[in-house]
Amino acid sequence: MSRWAWAEVSSAAIEANVRRLASNVVSAWPVEVWAVVKADGYGHGGVTAARAALAGGATGLCVALVQEGVALRAAGIDAPVLVLTEQPHDELPTAVAHGLQLTVYRTEYLDALAAAGGVDVPVHLKLDTGMQRSGARPADAVALAEAIAASPAATFEGVFTHLAVADEPDHPFTREQLDRFDAALDALSAAGHRPRLVHAANSAGAIVHPRARYSMVRPGLAIYGISPGPEVDGMVCDLGLEPALSLRARVSMVKRVAAGSRISYGLRHTFDVDTTVATVPIGYADGVPRRLFAAGGEALVGGRRRRIVGVVTMDQLMLDCGDDPVAVGDDVVLIGSQGDQQVTASEWADRLGTIGYEIVCGISARVERRPG
Ligand SMILES: Cc1ncc(COP(=O)(O)O)c(C=O)c1O
Secondary structure, rough: OOOEEEEEEEEEHHHHHHHHHHHOOOOOOOOEEEEHHHHHHOOOOOOHHHHHHOOOOOOEEEEEOOOHHHHHHOOOOOOOEEOOOOOOHHHHHHHHHHHOEEOOOHOOOOOOOOHHHOOOEEEEEEEEOOOOOOOOOHHEEEHHHHHHHHHHEEEEEEOOOOOOOOOOOOOHHHHHHHHHHHHHHHHHHHOOOOEEEEEEEEEHHHOOOOOOOOEEEOHHHHHHHHOOOOOOOOOOHHHHHOOOOEEEEEOEEEEOOOOOOOEEEHHHOOOOOOEEEEOOOOOOOOOOOOHOOOOOOOEEEOEEEEOOOOOOOOOEEEEEOOOOOOOOOOEEEEEEEOOEEOOOOOHHHHHHOHHHHHHHHHHOOOOEEEEO
């Protein structure tokens, strides 16, 4: 054991989550699941996540960067891999050499792809239907499809968009985006362009909005068993998705402190009564936010919730264990289950005013990922 802080990642949970999502999106027509494994599989390990997702029935993978696709290929994964945005042109020879599918929204990119030696590279046309992040205007869809058709560098494999508020089930903007997308699909079809894959749904889209499923869905967070937002918690729970990652450590030091003592940088916490403090060797350099103390963060020791006391430091934090017995080497669960207690990434996110995505992506490379 290299250090007393690590993450455990359950491939079985990711596999089961993908299976559950896939069976949930089955409809009158076949819907493919392409699992989003960018950002090192949302902190779970990109290759681990990819293998588990494929075992669970995913037929393709999505990444943000060419290098993330290269890492999958280096691990022997030969499933289709889509890079979700246009990339610097000097990355294109690498993308071509590794058989990655590419996202296109400008004709210059097709020229760059040809210059990079691309021949019949499967491309997906990205349309921006309102998120204002990346993608072509829907009005330009047909012109871009014509450019793809005319380019020897590319074949028109897919067309897609991305939803801004899919995790707010009643928000009218999803319908507006899908209306714009459908109008663009009609225009493409009328011009004779009907790519095999049509996709719009992230996790929340796939779970909440049947209309957004088209012929493929792109779930990310849900395959890791984390809810994309509070308004879809219930549906994530009904689907039986289970968190795949737990963040664990061992107590590295135990001490009794007297009432009136203060603790950690800034001495921001004062003990009201005598108590036992356990030091845990994990800190903000590992992805436990410094402000989790002020936000009321808790971890599990001996099957009970223990308050973080004092600001989280770079490599260590402290827990108030009251008068319960605790010893060096005891198991600490920062995210995960112990006994009948559970702390989730979503709980951290709620406390910190952020989203589960940021919590798991923030667990740093210094934390070893072990099979769990
Ligand atoms: C284009 C695109 N599709 C799909 C996803 C997956 O989203 P989620 O993790 O909410 O399922 C992302 C993630 O940010 C994305 O950028």
